[in-house]
Amino acid sequence: xxxxxxxxxxxxxxxxxxxxxxxxxxxxxxxxxxxxxxxxxxxxxxxxxxxxxxxxxxxxxxxxxxxxxxxxxxxxxxxxxxxxxxxxxxxxxxxxxxxxxxxxxxxxxxxxxxxxxxxxxxxxxxxxxxxxxxxxxxxxxxxxxxxxxxxxxxxxxxxxxxxxxxxxxxxxxxxxxxxxxxxxxxxxxxxxxxxxxxxxxxxxxxxxxxxxxxxxxxxxxxxxxxxxxxxxxxxxxxxxxxxxxxxxxxxxxxxxxxxxxxxxxxxxxxxxxxxxxxxxxxxxxxxxxxxxxxxxxxxxxxxxxxxxxxxxxxxxxxxxxxxxxxxxxxxxxxxxxxxxxxxxxxxxxxxxxxxxxxxxxxxxxxxxxxxxxxxxxxxxxxxxxxxxxxxxxxxxxxxxxxxxxxxxxxxxxxxxxxxxxxxxxxxxxxxxxxxxxxxxxxxxxxxxxxxxxxxxxx
Ligand code: HEM
Numbered sequence: 332x333x334x335x336x337x338x339x340x341x342x343x344x345x346x347x348x349x350x351x352x353x354x355x356x357x358x359x360x361x362x363x364x365x366x367x368x369x370x371x372x373x374x375x376x377x378x379x380x381x382x383x384x385x386x387x388x389x390x391x392x393x394x395x396x397x398x399x400x401x402x403x404x405x406x407x408x409x410x411x412x413x414x415x416x417x418x419x420x421x422x423x424x425x426x427x428x429x430x431x432x433x434x435x436x437x438x439x440x441x442x443x444x445x446x447x448x449x450x451x452x453x454x455x456x457x458x459x460x461x462x463x464x465x466x467x468x469x470x471x472x473x474x475x476x477x478x479x480x481x482x483x484x485x486x487x488x489x490x491x492x493x494x495x496x497x498x499x500x501x502x503x504x505x506x507x508x509x510x511x512x513x514x515x516x517x518x519x520x521x522x523x524x525x526x527x528x529x530x531x532x533x534x535x536x537x538x539x540x541x542x543x544x545x546x547x548x549x550x551x552x553x554x555x556x557x558x559x560x561x562x563x564x565x566x567x568x569x570x571x572x573x574x575x576x577x578x579x580x581x582x583x584x585x586x587x588x589x590x591x592x593x594x595x596x597x598x599x600x601x602x603x604x605x606x607x608x609x610x611x612x613x614x615x616x617x618x619x620x621x622x623x624x625x626x627x628x629x630x631x632x633x634x635x636x637x638x639x640x641x642x643x644x645x646x647x648x649x650x651x652x653x654x655x656x657x658x659x660x661x662x663x664x665x666x667x668x669x670x671x672x673x674x675x676x677x678x679x680x681x682x683x684x685x686x687x688x689x690x691x692x693x694x695x696x697x698x699x700x701x702x703x704x705x706x707x708x709x710x711x712x713x714x715x716x717x718x719x720x721x722x723x724x725x726x727x728x729x730x731x732x733x734x735x736x737x738x739x740x741x742x743x744x745x746x747x748x749x750x751x752x753x754x755x756x757x758x759x760x761x762x763x764x765x766x767x768x769x770x771x772x773x774x775x776x777x778x779x780x781x782x783x784x785x786x787x788x789x
Contacts, residue, residue, distance in 0.1 A: 341675075343675065344374075344377040344386060345371060345374065345377070346378075360766060361764060361770075364387070364689060365692065368689040368692065368693065373389055374390070375390070375672050375675050378684070383682065384682075385663065386675075386684065387683075387689070389690045390673065391718070391720045393673060394685055394690060395717075395718065396672060397664055398719070398725060398726040398729070401670060402727040404667055405664035405666055405667075405683060406665055407425075407662075407664065408667075409665035409680075412663065412665075421433070422587035422590070423588055423592075423732075424595070433584075436588075437569075437592075439568070440563065440565055440568050441733065443735060445563055446739065447636070449490070449491055449564075450636035450743075451635075451636065453487050453491065453636075453739065453740060454636055454743055456487045456489075456490045457634065457744055458633045458634060460483040460486045461483065461747045461751065463482075464751075464780055465782065470782065471752075473779045474777070475775050475778075476605050476775070477602075477771075477772065477776055479778075480601045480602075480605045480744075481510070483744055485506045487740055488596050488597050488600070489505075489506065490564070491736060492564060492565045492566055492593065492596075493565075494567065496560070496564065501547055501550075501551065504543060505543075505544065507540075508543040508544040509544060509590065509594075510540075510597070511540035512540045512541055512544060513598050544590065545586065548586045549586065552570060552582045552586070556570075559574070566585075569584075569585045570585060573585050595733060596733050598769050599737070602658045602769050603652060603653060604741060604744060605772060606655070606772065608754055608776055609756060609759070609762070609772070610703050613759075617703065617705060621749055624642055624643075624645065625645070625749050628641045628642055629642075629746060629750045631750075633747070634750060639742050642746060645746055646738070647706065648705045648745070649741050649742055649745065650707075651703060651705040651707060653723035654707070655692075655703060656688075657687035657688055657722075658723075658769045658770050659687070659724075659731075660686060660687065660688040660769065660770050661685070661766075662684075662725065664683050664685065665681070666681045685725075687725075688770065690719070690720065690722070691720075697720070750783070752781060752783060753780075755778070756777065756779070757779050758774075760773070760774055760776055761774065
């Protein structure tokens, strides 16, 4: 709810100069933010980010005010969103009418009923992708966790995006291009105040990837025009809406939304799953409970969507994973009208940063916040918690529409891997992530995969 301006004494937010040079900021902004967060303990603070001076709002009441109570006032605009807006102008990641139209078209794809229709397709893709973790001859092998998670997630997401409308050759071309685009914009997202004319790392690779992505996507859209077919996949739904709307919607609108969906669905899921392995490695009692549950329910079968209802601990582990590593770690908003937050006046044009990473680590909100403890998500422990103490998927009108897809996908990938392997880290991973648009481990996550039995791992 908006805080009536006259009910709270006017205060000034504490100011923290976050960095003085771009290089310093890029080196370790997260550590600095976490320190500020600890010392402010939920109070609104103002960050000195050079030319830009955003507020940082981490108290659950303030998060609620921005994302829900005053969501029409706090919009996705301003310096932090410009790189994304330029790239996916009229997509579901925009604001106002563009966002509303794309959301109206895409929302029905994400109903529980429709996602459940896609889950068999996802299970097949996941089991086949996990098959490829098996070493030739069926023995154990060591893999680099992040690219392997990325491969499994991409092979699954491409089914949700395109169903059977894309050939293996086309997806082999599109996935690396999509990936490159998503990674390259991270620099612009991190350094939004650097003018476009100043080249940044990744710019050239970005342009080349956009070209490949566009060629492939526009070819697919042309093919749809000649042979629409049907399907519950996102591509078919977007092309159908474009055909029904006539000139009101363009091929570029279809492309913008496909890129937006890929960007929001792959990197997030990949990184969340990558963080799982160091956590399980460091908490063997959690790993043992997972093995026992999965052994009892899945045994030597291939994982199926209907197994998930009988795997409550798998669900808890995934929720706690997103508490410690909410990979959409920060999302900015810009105020459009004057208001107050915790007594501090906010002016139109002011940026307010919301960070699940920081709220999820507040000692005043969470008991033992840095400890990995999936029992926090036992139903009796969830009851009574502030709605915005835990918000890895955001909240309010822009809440992540893919959260059900993520839950099904992540639980099936985790279950499929653990029903066949006993993974162990080849070497420890620093627990503090390196940030870009998402949260990445600082070193490679080398995973030694010991197959359970010859029968399962083949
Ligand atoms: C670990 C996995 C994921 C995380 C942590 C995550 C997080 C988020 C967050 C925090 C937002 C809100 C952004 C904001 O308020 O500005 C969001 C929005 C969104 N997410 Fe996700 N997401 C995940 C997976 C997915 C998946 C799998 C999909 C699609 C299949 C998806 C599609 C979207 C879309 C389209 C939006 C924009 C919704 C709107 O503005 O109306 N996400 N996500």
